Amino acid sequence: xxxxxxxxxxxxxxxxxxxxxxxxxxxxxxxxxxxxxxxxxxxxxxxxxxxxxxxxxxxxxxxxxxxxxxxxxxxxxxxxxxxxxxxxxxxxxxxxxxxxxxxxxxxxxxxxxxxxxxxxxxxxxxxxxxxxxxxxxxxxxxxxxxxxxxxxxxxxxxxxxxxxxxxxxxxxxxxxxxxxxxxxxxxxxxxxxxxxxxxxxxxxxxxxxxxxxxxxxxxxxxxxxxxxxxxxxxxxxxxxxxxxxxxxxxxxxxxxxxxxxxxxxxxxxxxxxxxxxxxxxxxxxxxxxxxxxxxxxxxxxxxxxxxxxxxxxxxxxxxxxxxxxxxxxxxxxxxxxxxxxxxxxxxxxxxxxxxxxxxxxxxxxxxxxxxxxxxxxxxxxxxxxxxxxxxxxxxxxxxxxxxxxxxxxxxxxxxxxxxxxxx
Amino acid sequence: xxxxxxxxxxxxxxxxxxxxxxxxxxxxxxxxxxxxxxxxxxxxxxxxxxxxxxxxxxxxxxxxxxxxxxxxxxxxxxxxxxxxxxxxxxxxxxxxxxxxxxxxxxxxxxxxxxxxxxxxxxxxxxxxxxxxxxxxxxxxxxxxxxxxxxxxxxxxxxxxxxxxxxxxxxxxxxxxxxxxxxxxxxxxxxxxxxxxxxxxxxxxxxxxxxxxxxxxxxxxxxxxxxxxxxxxxxxxxxxxxxxxxxxxxxxxxxxxxxxxxxxxxxxxxxxxxxxxxxxxxxxxxxxxxxxxxxxxxxxxxxxxxx
Numbered sequence: 198x199x200x201x202x203x204x205x206x207x208x209x210x211x212x213x214x215x216x217x218x219x220x221x222x223x224x225x226x227x228x229x230x231x232x233x234x235x236x237x238x239x240x241x242x243x244x245x246x247x248x249x250x251x252x253x254x255x256x257x258x259x260x261x262x263x264x265x266x267x268x269x270x271x272x273x274x275x276x277x278x279x280x281x282x283x284x285x286x287x288x289x290x291x292x293x294x295x296x297x298x299x300x301x302x303x304x305x306x307x308x309x310x311x312x313x314x315x316x317x318x319x320x321x322x323x324x325x326x327x328x329x330x331x332x333x334x335x336x337x338x339x340x341x342x343x344x345x346x347x348x349x350x351x352x353x354x355x356x357x358x359x360x361x362x363x364x365x366x367x368x369x370x371x372x373x374x375x376x377x378x379x380x381x382x383x384x385x386x387x388x389x390x391x392x393x394x395x396x397x398x399x400x401x402x403x404x405x406x407x408x409x410x411x412x413x414x415x416x417x418x419x420x421x422x423x424x425x426x427x428x429x430x431x432x433x434x435x436x437x438x439x440x441x442x443x444x445x446x447x448x449x450x451x452x453x454x455x456x457x458x459x460x461x462x463x464x465x466x467x468x469x470x471x472x473x474x475x476x477x478x479x480x481x482x483x484x485x486x487x488x489x490x491x492x493x494x495x496x497x498x499x500x501x502x503x504x505x506x507x508x509x510x511x512x513x514x515x516x517x518x519x520x521x522x523x524x525x526x527x528x529x530x531x532x533x534x535x536x537x538x539x540x541x542x543x544x545x546x547x548x549x550x551x552x553x554x555x556x557x558x559x560x561x562x563x564x565x566x567x568x569x570x571x572x573x574x575x576x577x578x579x580x581x582x583x584x585x586x587x588x589x590x591x592x593x594x595x596x597x598x599x600x601x602x603x604x605x606x607x608x609x610x611x612x613x614x615x616x617x618x619x620x
Numbered sequence: 621x622x623x624x625x626x627x628x629x630x631x632x633x634x635x636x637x638x639x640x641x642x643x644x645x646x647x648x649x650x651x652x653x654x655x656x657x658x659x660x661x662x663x664x665x666x667x668x669x670x671x672x673x674x675x676x677x678x679x680x681x682x683x684x685x686x687x688x689x690x691x692x693x694x695x696x697x698x699x700x701x702x703x704x705x706x707x708x709x710x711x712x713x714x715x716x717x718x719x720x721x722x723x724x725x726x727x728x729x730x731x732x733x734x735x736x737x738x739x740x741x742x743x744x745x746x747x748x749x750x751x752x753x754x755x756x757x758x759x760x761x762x763x764x765x766x767x768x769x770x771x772x773x774x775x776x777x778x779x780x781x782x783x784x785x786x787x788x789x790x791x792x793x794x795x796x797x798x799x800x801x802x803x804x805x806x807x808x809x810x811x812x813x814x815x816x817x818x819x820x821x822x823x824x825x826x827x828x829x830x831x832x833x834x835x836x837x838x839x840x841x842x843x844x845x846x847x848x849x850x851x852x853x854x855x856x857x858x859x860x861x862x863x864x865x866x867x868x869x870x871x872x873x874x875x876x877x878x879x880x881x882x883x884x885x886x887x888x889x890x891x892x893x894x895x896x897x898x899x900x901x902x903x904x905x906x907x908x909x910x911x912x913x914x915x916x917x918x919x920x921x922x923x924x925x926x
Contacts, residue, residue, distance in 0.1 A: 390817030394632070396732035396754025396789060399816060466733030512710065512731040514752075 200224060200365070200613065201233045205242025205574065207564070211543040214274035216247050219554050220570040223613040228566055233271045234445040242574050245607055245613040248546055250282025250313075250571035251527065252562045254370070254450055254553035255347070255426055255498035257519070258315070260283075261302060262291025267503040267591050269303070275501070275590035280606040282571035283554070284501075287347040290326065295320035295331040299303035300339035313609075314571070316342040316559060319370065321360045325501040327351045330363055337367045344559045345372035346388075347426055349471075350408055352378055365421035370556055372424045375408035375433070376400075376474065387460040387475040395463065397513060399474050402430040405481035413440040413447055422446035425455055427500050429455045431484035434527035438493040448556050449488070450496035453529035454520060454596070456485050462596050468509045469596040486539050488581040489548065496556060497548045499526045502594030521595045524588050529597065531577055531604035542577070572610045579605035589617075594620040623921050627739040627746040630755035631797040639801060643765050645917035646910070652689055653912050662920050663692035669717050671697045672703070672728040672854075678748050678884060678908060679759070683726050686915035692723075702748055705715070710734060714742045723920060745922045753787050753815075759883055760793035761914040764801065764908050767838055769880055775802030775828045778875070780832050781823075782866055783842030783891050786813040786853075790883045791842060795823045808832035810864055829864075834873040840881040841866045841892045867893045879903050 200220040207216035207228075219230035243266065258272040267275070276284050286303065287293030294303065300317050307315035319341035320331045325348070331343055344364050350373070351357040357373075364371045381404045386392050388399025409425055413436060416423040427435060428451045440447045459479050462470035470476055488494040502519025509516050530549065534540040540548075554562030564572060583600045585593040609617035621641050624634075631639070652660055668687040670680050680696065686833040687694035697717070699705070704713055710729070717725055724745045727735050750756040761869050768774055779798055785791045785807055795805050799822035807818065814863030819825050826832035833839060844860060854860045871878075880892075880902045888894050896902060 388816050390820050393815040393817050394792075394821070396752050398753070466736050475779060507709075510711065510737075512729070512737055513733045514731045 198238070199236040200238045200240065201230060201234055201236035202242050202247055202470065202572065202574070205245050205247030207247050208546060209542045211541065218564065218572065220613050223569050225564060225566055225568055228564060240574070240608065245574045245576050248573050248575060249550045249562050250573050250609065250611065250619060251280045251549045251566050252553040252559070253281045253284040253499050253501070253523070254496055254557055256284050256286050256501035256522065257503070258286040259291065259503060260290065260306070261299065261444045266505050269306045269311045269315065271589065271591045273307065273315065274617070275521070275523045275588060276313045277609045277611070278589045278606065279525070280527045280573040280575065280609055281313060281499070281523055282573065282609060282611045283316065283559065284399045285316040285318050285342055285557055287345060288320040289348040292322050292342070293325050294318070294336070295323050295325070297332065297335040297339035300336050300341055306338045313611050314561065316557065318343045318345050320344065321346045321351055321364070321371065322356065327353055327356060330360060333364055333367055333369055337369060341369070342559055343372050344369040345374065345426065345534065346531055347372065347374045350374050350376045350378060354411060354415070357412070358419060361419045361421040361423065363413055366418065368558070370422065370424055370558065372426050373408070373412045374426050375405050375412060377404045378406050378426070380404035386463045387477045388457060389460055389478055391460045391463060395466065402432065402477060402481065404501070405430050405474055406432040406436065409436050413437070414447055416447055417445045422448065425449040427452050427455070427474055427498065428485065428488065428494055429477050429481060431481045433491055434484045434488035436489065438491070441493065447470055448495045449493065449499040450553070451485050451489065451494050452498055452500045452522065453526050453533070456482060456489065457529050457533050457595060466513045467596065468511070468513055469516055469520065469594050471513060471516050472520055473518040489534065490539055495548065495552045497526065497530055497545070497570065499523050503590050504594045505592060509594050519594070521585070521588060521590045521592055524590065525583055525595060525597050525602070526601035527575070527606060528583070528604040532602045536603055570610055570613045573606055574608040575606055577604045579603065581605060582617045622924070626922070627735070628757060628918055628922060629735050629739060629746065629748045631757045631760055631793050631800065632755070634757070636800045639761070639764070639797060642761060642914065642917050642921060643768060645921060646761070646765050646913040649916035649920070650910065650913035651691060652916070653909060656832070658689045659691065660689065661691045663687060663690035663923060666923055667693040667695070667721055667772065668721045668726065668919065669695050669697055669722045669723045670726045670749070671713065671717065671754070673699045674728050674730050674750070676728055678911065682908070682911040683749060683915050686912050686919055689912070689918060690916055692786065692919070709751070710738055711741045714738045718742045718744045719798055747922070750789055752789065753792070754789055755793045756789040757793045758911070758915055758918065759790050760797040761918070762907055762911040763840070763881060763883070764797055765864065765910045765914055766881065767879060768904050769906070770903070771837060774798060777803045777837040778806065778835055779838040779840060780801050780806040780808065780836045781840045781842065782808045782829065783819060783864065784813045784844050784848065785809045785842070786815045787845065788842050793822050794840070799823070806832045806836065810854050829870045830873055833871045836874045836878055838879045839866060839871050843883065843885065844887060846887065846889050854858050861890050865891055865893065866896055868895055877901070881907060883907070
């Protein structure tokens with residue numbers, strides 16, 4: 198079967214160019230096809246951008262163990278609706294991904310029932326408890342692409358140092374959730390005027406900063422690269438910027454909520470704005486955007502974290518952390534970063550495609566001849582309001598319901614198959 | 621005049637006019653509290669439930685008596701022996717009470733925002749009787765009533781609040797309420813017990829107790845929870861009493877006729893010495909009496925909305 202995507206706009210070397218792409222079975226066979234070439238299926242992409250499928254370095258699929266929130270079927274559909282064709286899922290499932298058996302379960306289920314490419318991330322420590330190294334070697338054989346205890350920090354610095362050295366030997370990137378739990382001290386939102394007004398225990402920004410500093414120093418000492426997950430504070434951005442200047446192999450990601458919302462969104466005890474790290478101050482938000490602009494922050498990740506309505510419709514302190522991320526990430530990035538003039542479209546796309554692919558060392562994020570056709574068609578002029586009831590995710594926990602955004606995914610193609618179409 | 625909301629969740633969204641109106645109404649109600657015939661029929665046929673997830677004597681009894689003096693059916697739900705202990709959610713408990721015909725639910729809860737969650741999910745009125753570190757609006761009302769009785773006004777007065785501001789919902793409600801009514805609020809606390817940005821609520825933060833107290837019309841102490849020392853917030857009760865406790869020496873700069881207040885229960889000799897608590901300037905017991913009066917006023921005004 199041959200598919201021709203014609204008259205679309207691609208971004209090549211930072212410039213918008215007309216493109217015609219020919220796909221045979223699952224592979225791209227030409228990126229400079231004749232628009233009149235014969236094909237079994239012709240997709241007219243006139244007025245649309247034709248982009249590499251997005252790559253998410255950070256999501257939670259909740260499978261196994263929390264299928265009432267999300268599973269591999271609904272999670273990958275949600276990803277496809279958001280334009281993500283390759284996603285790396287975090288290991289805080291039940292049981293956690295700390296052994297090869299669970300890795301194989303996720304990979305097999307994703308192949309059979311998922312509609313996008315799923316790359317499991319294994320735990321750094323057994324049971325995500327921060328004490329003993331998990332079997333990274335066996336998990337690597339089974340197919341993990343990185344290790345992380347995401348959701349929790351590795352509090353013991355010696356464990357983290359050894360994890361870096363050991364993971365480094367297997368070529369596994371180490372992704373760190375930076376949070377000093379002592380400084381967090383049972384906080385549930387950013388420490389600041391809003392937490393004071395709401396009478397909620399604050400999580401100080403320095404809780405993130407001290408651990409970012411620690412990871413940078415451990416990376417420098419061991420020579421092993423480290424990736425900082427969901428950067429949310431001004432000081433973290435500055436620490437990473439300085440580390441990069443000093444040649445330390447650190448990479449970093451942030452999420453759309455950290456450049457779109459501030460702690461103010463928690464007003465009225467809005468549990469859909471509760472997440473970890475918490476939404477921060479206006480200063481932090483601006484620093485995150487600055488970090489994206491100057492390349493300090495390499496990656497935009499979703500931190501897709503679905504939760505059941507009952508887990509959010511409770512007292513703020515009791516509510517679960519996180520938001521549905523796949524289905525708003527591209528539109529929020531475009532609206533907040535490109536439309537407002539902070540990033541070029543090409544810069545934004547890199548942070549959602551090649552940069553996460555490079556960090557995870559997976560051969561994704563580009564449209565290339567001979568490679569699997571993971572392609573999305575996007576209408577960036579399409580302005581609409583986010584409607585959580587339309588989410589493909591099982592969960593609807595998003596602070597962006599009703600937000601006006603620009604950028605709609607029209608078609609998502611994974612390995613030559615159309616897995617999502619906006620109709 | 622009618623209150624703008626079905627619920628009374630905090631002073632943040634209550635106007636100065638509404639506060640004055642409640643305090644005026646409370647003046648009338650106080651006559652009933654002080655009389656030998658403590659019965660009016662303003663709430664006859666109504667049912668009021670106190671739903672307390674934290675221990676309390678004065679606030680709970682105060683609300684219950686306020687409801688009963690006005691002829692309402694008042695029921696206490698003791699959380700320890702209720703279905704909450706069986707894992708029922710707050711919203712479900714609220715809906716159950718409402719299904720039984722409850723008109724007003726008075727809730728105290730260790731978590732900030734719990735009354736707001738309840739109010740959003742039931743149509744009965746919800747009164748916040750203290751939520752976590754957030755607000756305790758009826759305490760601030762009774763404090764304001766007590767101050768007004770002494771000075772006739774709140775506007776232009778200087779009130780100093782001393783103690784654990786960080787954990788105090790009483791302090792937050794008083795800062796919000798008093799500044800709305802035109803008073804100046806000074807704060808003094810161990811710096812570990814001052815919440816971030818509190819000065820942006822209109823209060824002045826002092827690092828020295830003498831400066832904080834100077835020329836004040838009201839000196840208000842706050843309860844310190846003794847277990848806080850385990851959390852590294854202060855080193856010992858002795859040290860707390862020495863540097864942050866209120867005693868005759870460190871408040872001598874306040875006005876001669878200043879009121880000495882405390883929301884209770886007091887740790888004698890810790891946040892306040894007994895000399896202060898039992899002195900003529902102390903209005904701690906008046907505060908308690910006024911507590912019943914302002915709660916009567918509030919119940920009356922909330923049920924009179926329709």
